Amino acid sequence: MMKFIDPHIHCVSRTTDDYEALRQAGVVAVIEPAFWLGQPRTEVGSFKDYFSTLIGWERFRASQFGIRHYCTIGLNSKEANNEALAEQVMEILPLYIYKEGVVGVGEIGYDDQTALEDKYFRLQLELAKEANLPVQIHTPHRNKKVGTSRSMDVCIEHGIAPQMVIIDHNNEETVKETLDRGFWAAFSIYPSTKMGNERMVEIVKKYGSERIFINSAADWGISDPLAVPKTAQLMAERGISEKDIHLVCYQNAYDAFAQSGQMHESDFIVEIDQSQRFNGNSVLRGGRDPKIEKLDSKIIK
Numbered sequence: 001m002m003k004f005i006d007p008h009i010h011c012v013s014r015t016t017d018d019y020e021a022l023r024q025a026g027v028v029a030v031i032e033p034a035f036w037l038g039q040p041r042t043e044v045g046s047f048k049d050y051f052s053t054l055i056g057w058e059r060f061r062a063s064q065f066g067i068r069h070y071c072t073i074g075l076n077s078k079e080a081n082n083e084a085l086a087e088q089v090m091e092i093l094p095l096y097i098y099k100e101g102v103v104g105v106g107e108i109g110y111d112d113q114t115a116l117e118d119k120y121f122r123l124q125l126e127l128a129k130e131a132n133l134p135v136q137i138h139t140p141h142r143n144k145k146v147g148t149s150r151s152m153d154v155c156i157e158h159g160i161a162p163q164m165v166i167i168d169h170n171n172e173e174t175v176k177e178t179l180d181r182g183f184w185a186a187f188s189i190y191p192s193t194k195m196g197n198e199r200m201v202e203i204v205k206k207y208g209s210e211r212i213f214i215n216s217a218a219d220w221g222i223s224d225p226l227a228v229p230k231t232a233q234l235m236a237e238r239g240i241s242e243k244d245i246h247l248v249c250y251q252n253a254y255d256a257f258a259q260s261g262q263m264h265e266s267d268f269i270v271e272i273d274q275s276q277r278f279n280g281n282s283v284l285r286g287g288r289d290p291k292i293e294k295l296d297s298k299i300i301k
């Protein structure tokens with residue numbers, strides 16, 4: 001059985017069934033970027049609690065299903081447009097980015113490519129540079145090609161090395177430039193729109209496996225948390241080598257985010273122990289017996 005990393009999934013909006021299915025499919029680690037909630041936050045306290053959840057309860061919750069959870073912390077581009085709130089968020093970010101399990105600043109970048117988005121993108125690039133953390137960049141869904149080029153230009157302008165930057169949500173139009181300029185090219189596999197599995201297979205056939213990796217970007221919208229293992233399966237069926245699949249579905253994401261110094265294969269979970277608690281709370285309900293199970297033998301390679 002192959003092992004996988006999903007380097008972009010919003011676990012707080014997913015169920016424990018998803019965690020079980022992910023582990024069953026071979027996903028051993030996930031990275032959860034900080035983003036918005038589907039509606040705008042009104043108080044900085046909402047950001048505080050959300051960031052605390054990402055480094056606290058959610059990390060614990062994933063571990064209870066055998067998955068090592070990491071996150072990236074940042075002010076998302078949509079909410080960068082509320083300047084008064086954005087200022088307050090910038091003040092608290094340094095309290096979170098140095099915490100255990102934080103593997104980057106993200107997801108940051110452009111949404112509508114406004115002046116305020118630009119301002120807070122740049123400020124957070126400086127923060128990432130100072131903390132020597134990778135940057136996970138959300139590229140805009142509108143005017144994607146221009147927005148993606150601009151994101152890379154701004155990183156270079158701020159003296160950030162391309163190998164420290166993950167350009168996310170690439171597509172056929174952006175991948176060549178992202179790779180040519182030395183950045184990591186991540187792809188979100190959206191069910192039936194944007195990046196379908198079939199299209200991803202074609203991209204790997206055309207561009208190879210160097211610096212390319214995939215994620216589910218699963219959140220509270222229509223999305224498939226199993227997009228990484230399913231796409232790996234399709235790649236295998238279409239004749240892509242096991243080595244390339246391993247790079248695209250595991251190793252490249254690991255190499256990109258391990259630059260944080262926070263991600264270690266030795267920390268991946270080998271035993272589920274649901275008798276554990278986080279601040280006194282467990283994932284068990286209704287007098288259920290805790291599952292205690294060794295996992296290492298299940299992952300062969």
Ligand SMILES: [Zn+2]
Pocket residue numbers: 008010033035107217
């Ligand atoms: Zn996202």
